[in-house]
Amino acid sequence: xxxxxxxxxxxxxxxxxxxxxxxxxxxxxxxxxxxxxxxxxxxxxxxxxxxxxxxxxxxxxxxxxxxxxxxxxxxxxxxxxxxxxxxxxxxxxxxxxxxxxxxxxxxxxxxxxxxxxxxxxxxxxxxxxxxxxxxxxxxxxxxxxxxxxxxxxxxxxxxxxxxxxxxxxxxxxxxxxxxxxxxxxxxxxxxxxxxxxxxxxxxxxxxxxxxxxxxxxxxxxxxxxxxxxxxxxxxxxxxxxxxxxxxxxxxxxxxxxxxxxxxxxxxxxxxxxxxxxxxxxxxxxxxxxxxxxxxxxxxxxxxxxxxxxxxxxxxxxxxxxxxxxxxxxxxxxxxxxxxxxxxxxxxxxxxxxxxxxxxxxxxxxxxxxxxxxxxxxxxxxxxxxxxxxxxxxxxxxxxxxxxxxxxxxxxxxxxxxxxxxxxxxxxxxxxxxxxxxxxxxxxxxxxxxxxxxxxxxxxxxxxxxxxxxxxxxxxxxxxxxxxxxxxxxxxxxxxxxxxxxxxxxxxxxxxxxxxxxxxxxxxxxxxxxxxxxxxxxxxxxxxxxxxxxxxxxxxxxxxxxxxxx
Amino acid sequence: xxxxxxxxxxxxxxxxxxxxxxxxxxxxxxxxxxxxxxxxxxxxxxxxxxxxxxxxxxxxxxxxxxxxxxxxxxxxxxxxxxxxxxxxxxxxxxxxxxxxxxxxxxxxxxxxxxxxxxxxxxxxxxxxxxxxxxxxxxxxxxxxxxxxxxxxxxxxxxxxxxxxxxxxxxxxxxxxxxxxxxxxxxxxxxxxxxxxxxxxxxxxxxxxxxxxxxxxxxxxxxxxxxxxxxxxxxxxxxx
Numbered sequence: 001x002x003x004x005x006x007x008x009x010x011x012x013x014x015x016x017x018x019x020x021x022x023x024x025x026x027x028x029x030x031x032x033x034x035x036x037x038x039x040x041x042x043x044x045x046x047x048x049x050x051x052x053x054x055x056x057x058x059x060x061x062x063x064x065x066x067x068x069x070x071x072x073x074x075x076x077x078x079x080x081x082x083x084x085x086x087x088x089x090x091x092x093x094x095x096x097x098x099x100x101x102x103x104x105x106x107x108x109x110x111x112x113x114x115x116x117x118x119x120x121x122x123x124x125x126x127x128x129x130x131x132x133x134x135x136x137x138x139x140x141x142x143x144x145x146x147x148x149x150x151x152x153x154x155x156x157x158x159x160x161x162x163x164x165x166x167x168x169x170x171x172x173x174x175x176x177x178x179x180x181x182x183x184x185x186x187x188x189x190x191x192x193x194x195x196x197x198x199x200x201x202x203x204x205x206x207x208x209x210x211x212x213x214x215x216x217x218x219x220x221x222x223x224x225x226x227x228x229x230x231x232x233x234x235x236x237x238x239x240x241x242x243x244x245x246x247x248x249x250x251x252x253x254x255x256x257x258x259x260x261x262x263x264x265x266x267x268x269x270x271x272x273x274x275x276x277x278x279x280x281x282x283x284x285x286x287x288x289x290x291x292x293x294x295x296x297x298x299x300x301x302x303x304x305x306x307x308x309x310x311x312x313x314x315x316x317x318x319x320x321x322x323x324x325x326x327x328x329x330x331x332x333x334x335x336x337x338x339x340x341x342x343x344x345x346x347x348x349x350x351x352x353x354x355x356x357x358x359x360x361x362x363x364x365x366x367x368x369x370x371x372x373x374x375x376x377x378x379x380x381x382x383x384x385x386x387x388x389x390x391x392x393x394x395x396x397x398x399x400x401x402x403x404x405x406x407x408x409x410x411x412x413x414x415x416x417x418x419x420x421x422x423x424x425x426x427x428x429x430x431x432x433x434x435x436x437x438x439x440x441x442x443x444x445x446x447x448x449x450x451x452x453x454x455x456x457x458x459x460x461x462x463x464x465x466x467x468x469x470x471x472x473x474x475x476x477x478x479x480x481x482x483x484x485x486x487x488x489x490x491x492x493x494x495x496x497x498x499x500x501x502x503x504x505x506x507x508x509x510x511x512x513x514x515x516x517x518x519x520x521x522x523x524x525x526x527x528x529x530x531x532x533x534x535x536x537x538x539x540x541x542x543x544x545x546x547x548x549x550x551x552x553x554x555x556x557x558x559x560x561x562x563x564x565x
Numbered sequence: 566x567x568x569x570x571x572x573x574x575x576x577x578x579x580x581x582x583x584x585x586x587x588x589x590x591x592x593x594x595x596x597x598x599x600x601x602x603x604x605x606x607x608x609x610x611x612x613x614x615x616x617x618x619x620x621x622x623x624x625x626x627x628x629x630x631x632x633x634x635x636x637x638x639x640x641x642x643x644x645x646x647x648x649x650x651x652x653x654x655x656x657x658x659x660x661x662x663x664x665x666x667x668x669x670x671x672x673x674x675x676x677x678x679x680x681x682x683x684x685x686x687x688x689x690x691x692x693x694x695x696x697x698x699x700x701x702x703x704x705x706x707x708x709x710x711x712x713x714x715x716x717x718x719x720x721x722x723x724x725x726x727x728x729x730x731x732x733x734x735x736x737x738x739x740x741x742x743x744x745x746x747x748x749x750x751x752x753x754x755x756x757x758x759x760x761x762x763x764x765x766x767x768x769x770x771x772x773x774x775x776x777x778x779x780x781x782x783x784x785x786x787x788x789x790x791x792x793x794x795x796x797x798x799x800x801x802x803x804x
Contacts, residue, residue, distance in 0.1 A: 110693035145675055205617040205618065
């Protein structure tokens with residue numbers, strides 16, 4: 001039996017940050033279904049927020065103001081103490097990252113450069129051109145190499161073993177070895193990322209199936225605020241590849257088919273730099289009103305920024321446009337439309353990243369602390385992944401130091417691995433059945449059609465009905481290839497089961513929340529309702545199906561006010 | 566269109582074989598999108614690596630009509646051919662179908678100590694770094710470690726001990742970082758035929774790099790740094 005004190009699941013920014021902060025006296029390993037630098041953190045572009053006050057227009061910036069922007073941006077659903085913790089830790093975190101080797105772009109006087117981002121009172125987004133996620137992920141991986149952290153690469157975790165409300169172990173599929181393997185650990189940190197590919201149109205990597213969230217839910221750990229799904233305003237037409245908010249931060253315009261900077265009608269002060277929920281909705285409204293090009297997109301125009309600025313600040317965006325749309329943003333506007341981008345909700349954890357199950361922690365996009373509430377500000381996700389990854393590593397270490405003896409669950413863990421193997425074999429031995437890749441495509445269409453930017457009760461209910469049919473179809477799933485090495489059918493088959501749970505949690509949470517807040521816009525309840533809904537949605541799986549309860553927010557420093565930008 | 570895709574399952578098959586698939590991609594489909602559609606619609610057993618689909622994660626390097634590249638960044642229509650031949654990266658062991666074992670690539674990466682070596686704890690307000698000096702590093706940090714260059718390099722092909730273009734370019738990236746204080750001995754580790762002097766300067770790495778890193782510039786830069794470092798040492802000994 002493979003045994004560790006601490007197993008970290010996920011090799012993106014949150015997982016690596018957790019690994020780097022875990023007490024080195026414990027036996028720690030990171031399990032990742034892809035090589036860590038292939039994780040989706042690599043695709044983040046625009047930057048990471050910290051009130052360094054390096055920008056000439058941001059000399060007055062403080063972490064309190066950063067916290068206020070984050071809370072207002074969250075439509076007041078963030079836990080204010082957690083948001084304050086995040087923004088306070090942001091500053092030392094930036095200097096530590098810089099010291100670890102992150103090649104942040106610089107201002108002429110040598111300090112870390114900062115740019116304006118949506119919903120922020122000051123330019124506080126630190127960046128490395130438009131490849132910030134890539135340099136952060138590579139740098140954290142480099143530090144992990146430096147410290148000889150053990151990696152299980154291309155291992156997919158399939159099950160969480162819990163006994164007596166205590167974490168006992170995991171089961172994983174080793175892709176290269178082709179085997180299903182039981183692992184014991186006294187503590188586990190999930191840093192498995194978001195579920196973007198539950199949607200058809202998503203900026204996320206293909207691998208972002210989000211199964212970690214669904215797996216935790218299936219194991220009895222509650223999920224929080226799952227109805228809050230971020231749609232990024234600017235994804236490239238056709239491919240939905242992210243076009244960073246930095247393109248607007250650097251001064252890009254959004255233009256409709258009538259040639260107007262339409263953000264004037266929706267956020268006259270912040271214009272293109274209003275928070276993402278507002279900009280995404282505005283774009284969709286323009287398209288729905290018939291002000292889109294070919295009825296389906298608007299333009300992101302960077303031409304006035306000039307060649308030099310585009311080449312220096314947005315070289316990655318230019319590459320994407322050249323290679324994936326065959327156009328040069330120096331000469332032509334970029335066709336864009338909103339697409340799913342981020343999951344504000346996730347595994348219910350507190351500000352120490354602890355879940356109700358002893359020894360089970362979660363951090364990053366798969367977790368919901370919550371610091372983003374109903375809408376995340378751009379530049380806060382990389383920050384959250386790194387800061388709360390670190391918090392999780394420290395919390396798990398403290399838990400281990402607490403001397404929790406752990407429990408003897410070798411038999412259960414080995415049994416769970418055998419059960420999965422037997423199940424795969426029996427699916428493989430069927431004569432025929434559903435192709436899991438096609439089921440996945442059906443799920444994506446369903447979610448895009450029924451739980452998008454604008455929602456209402458009949459559509460969400462229809463989504464739940466269709467989801468039930470899909471669940472039935474999944475019972476007939478079939479593995480066409482061999483259940484051996486690199487069986488990607490098996491990977492998707494295992495993940496899909498958890499995606500069904502995620503989809504249900506999103507749809508149910510959205511149906512029950514009869515108000516509009518942040519990214520959750522109900523056309524049948526178009527107003528925010530603080531009296532009734534200033535609370536987190538908690539969804540727990542029980543024998544009888546999903547059970548929803550609500551948790552009131554702790555009162556914070558900032559009373560909810562109208563969000564005008 | 567006909568897609569001729571190399572299939573191989575080492576545990577079961579004696580040797581690799583090509584399998585033909587007939588598939589009509591949508592107008593702007595990339596090779597990766599075509600592969601996914603073929604898998605989803607025709608053959609769920611087909612295996613290949615993928616993640617970001619936007620040329621930043623480095624997963625889907627393969628050989629497409631004889632050219633090493635990222636499948637996600639190659640438009641099918643740009644190939645201008647009725648037949649698309651897809652093979653795994655050369656010079657690496659096939660694990661399954663288009664998936665190769667990148668172990669030698671990652672071992673070379675680890676050998677060069679791929680991390681910033683700055684001496685003490687972080688300065689209170691961060692490092693002061695000249696804007697232009699930092700930008701010099703940017704050429705190399707666009708590397709996505711996809712191993713296209715390693716796989717294309719004729720030297721790495723014939724000598725498994727050669728560090729290869731990506732690892733050497735990575736070392737150069739640190740060597741020119743103003744915050745890095747690595748000792749000269751760290752560069753001397755690549756002062757040999759399995760390091761910078763192994764390079765044949767045929768620039769296959771520059772040709773195939775999907776991110777325009779030009780790894781050979783890094784190798785050239787390291788050579789200059791090593792020569793300069795040695796000269797300095799001699800000069801110091803014999804004033």
